[in-house]
Amino acid sequence: MKYILVVFFIPISLLFSTSYAVQEKGKAGITKEVFGALPDGREAHLFTLRNAAGMEVEITNYGGYIVSWTAPDKNGKQENITLGVPTFADYLKGTPSFGPIIGRYGNRIAKGKLVLDGNEYTLTPNARGNHIHGGRVGFDKKLWAATPVNGNEPALKLQYTSPDGEEGYPGTLAVEVIYTLQKDNALRINYKATTNKPTVVNLTNHTYFNLSGMKGNILNHELMVNAASYLPTDQAQIPTGEIKPVAGTPFDFTKPTAIGARINDTTHTQIRYGSGYDHCWVFTDKSNKLKRGATVYEPKSGRFLEMFTTEPSVQVYTANHLNGTLRGKEGVAFTRRYGVCLETQHFPDAPNHPNFPSTTLRPGETYQSTTIYKFSVR
Template sequence: MTYIRLLLIISVLSPIMTAVAQPANRAGIEQTDFGTFPDGRVAQLFTLRNTAGMTVQITNYGGYIVSWTAPDRDARQENITLGLPSFADYLKGTPSLGPIIGRFGNRICGGTFTLDGQVYTVAKNAGVNHIHGGRVGFDKKLWTATTKSGPEPSLALQYTSPDGEEGYPGTLAVTVTYTVQKDNALRIDYQATTNKPTVLNLTNHAYFNLSGMKRDVLNQELLIKADQVLLTDKTQIPTGELKPVAGTVFDFTKATSIGLRINDTTDTQLRYGKGYDHCWVFTDSSRTLKLGATLYEPVSGRLMTMYTTEPAVQIYTANHLNGSLKGKEGVAYQRRWGVCLETQHFPDAPNHPNFPTTTLRPGETYRSTTVYKFSVR
C-alpha cells in the first residue's frame, strides 16, 4: 500500500516538477559582452526572444545577425542563418554573414557616380567596381545600441557617418531597428537623414539555410514575386536592361528549388555570377509593405515569408563560400550553403537615371522596412 501511495504522489508531483524545470518561454532582451577591440572598445551581443521561443542574436558591431532560431514542423528550434563562433572571427572579416550593409548595398560601376553635377569617387573593392559601402562600410562600425523589452523586444542601432566617409557626401545619421515579433517574424526598420545630397541603399546580408545547417540550400524552394530581372555585364554591373523572367533560369514566379537550374552553363548570366547573384524587380513597385518572396525547406517544413517596402531583391546563393569558414555549430560553410534575400534598390542606381532613385536630400527621411516571418507546413 505504501508503494502504491508513493507512486500516486510521484505521478501528481511529476508535472509540477517538470514545469519548474522547464519554465515557459519569456519574451525579452538580454545584453552580454561579445568581445573587445584592440583599442579597448567593447562590442555587445543582444539576445531577443519572443514567447514562442524564436531567438535572434545581434551584435552592435556591424549589426551582424549572429544567430537566429526558428522551429521546424516538430517544434525543434534550430539556427537558420550563417554566423561565426566568436567576436574574434568577425573581426577577421567575413563574406557579409548577416551585417547591415551601407552606405550603398550592392555595386557601383567603376567606383564613381555623379550627383548634382559633381563626381564622387568611392573605393574599388570588387575588382574595378565598388560594393557594399567600401572597405570600411557599416558592417565594420560599432553602433550605439538602445533596447526595448516586452512581448516584442527591439534593438535600435544608431551610427552617424561623417561627410566624406568612404567617399560619400553628407553627414548621414542612420538608425536600424530590429524587432522580434509575436508571430515569429523579425522586422528590420531603416531610417536615415543627411545634411547634404547623397546616395543611400541600405540592406541586411543574412545568409539563410532553413535546414538548420544540415545541408546546402539547393533543395530549398524559392518563390519571388517578380516578373523581371536586371541583366548584368561580366563584372555584374547592370546593363540597364530589365529582362522578363518567364521561360528563363530566373523564373521563380512559382515555388522552385534553387538547384533546379543553377548549374545551367549555357546561361551567360549564371556564368557571370557563378550562380544566382542578381537583382529581381518586384511586380508590385509600390513602397508599401508587400509580399516579396518565400523560401521553403521541405525536410524541416520551415517556411520563411519575406515582406518589404523595397522595389527589388538581390538573390545570392553563396557562390564563393569554400568551406574555409566554420559556423557556430562547427559546420564548414561550403558553396551554396546559404541564400541571401537582400531587399534593396537597384545596383548601380546612381549611374542609371531610369532606375528608381537612391538620392537622399536634406529635409527628407529615408525609410525602409523588411520583415522575415517564419511558419511551418
C-alpha cells in the same frame, strides 16, 4: 510585540547585471552581454531577443550582425537557420557578410563613380575596380550605439553617424536601424536615415539563410520571387541598365522552384557571370507599400520563410563563393551554396542609370525602409 529584522544580501553583480530580462521559457525579453573588444578597446555587445514562442535572435552592435537565429521545424525543434562564425574575433577577421547591416550602399556602383547635381564623387573601389557594400570599411565594420527595448516584442535600436566623405560619400548621414522580434515569429527591420548634403543611400541586411538547420546546402530549398523581371549584368556583375523578363530563363521563380533546379545552367550567360544566382529581381508590385516579395520553403524541416518589404527589388545570392574554410558554431563547414541571401534594396548601380528608381537622399528628406522575415511551418 517584538520585531525581527531580516537582512538579505544581494550580490552586487545582480544589482548591476547587463540583463534586461530574465529569459525564462515562454517569456519574451532581451539580454545583453559582452561579445568582445575592438583593437582600440571599445566593447562590442551581443543582444539576445526572445519572444514568447521561443524564437531567439542574437544581434551584435558591431556591424549590426545577426549572429544566430533559431526557428522551429515542423516538430517544434528550434535550430539556428542563419550562417555565422563562432566568436567575435572571427567577425573582426572578416566574413562574407554573414548577416550585417550593409551601407551606405548595398550592392555595386560601377567604378565607384557617381554624379550628384553636377558634382562627381569617387567612392572606395573594393571589388574588381568597382564599389560594393559601402566600401572597405562599410557599416558592417562600425560599432553602432545600441538601445535595447524590452517587452513582449523586444527590439534593438542601433544608431551610427557616417561622417561627410566616409568611403567617398558626400554628406553626414545619420542612420537608425531597429530590429524587432515580433510575437508571430517575424523579425522586422526598420531603416531610417537623414543627411545634410545630397547623397545616395541603399541600406540592406545580408543574412544567409539555411532553413535545414545547417544539415546541408540550400539547393533543395524552394524559392518563389514575386518578380516578372530581373536585371542582367556584365561580367563584373554591374547592371547593364536593361530590365528583362524572367519568363523562359533560369531566373523564373514566379512559382516555387528548387534553387538547385537550374542554378548550373551555364548555357545561360547570366548564370556564368554570377557563378549561379547573384542578381537583382524587380518586384511586379512596384509600390513602396509593404508587400510579400519572396518565400523560401525547406521540405525536410517544413520551415517556411516569407519576406515582406517596401523596397522595389531583392538581390538573391546563393553563396556561390563559399569554399568550406569557414565553420559555424555547430562546427559545420560552410561549403558552396550553403546559404541563400534575400537582400531587399533599390537597384544596384542606380546612381548611374537614370531609368532606375532613384537612391538620392537630400537634406530635409528622410530615407525609410522596412523589411520583415517571417517564419512558420508547413
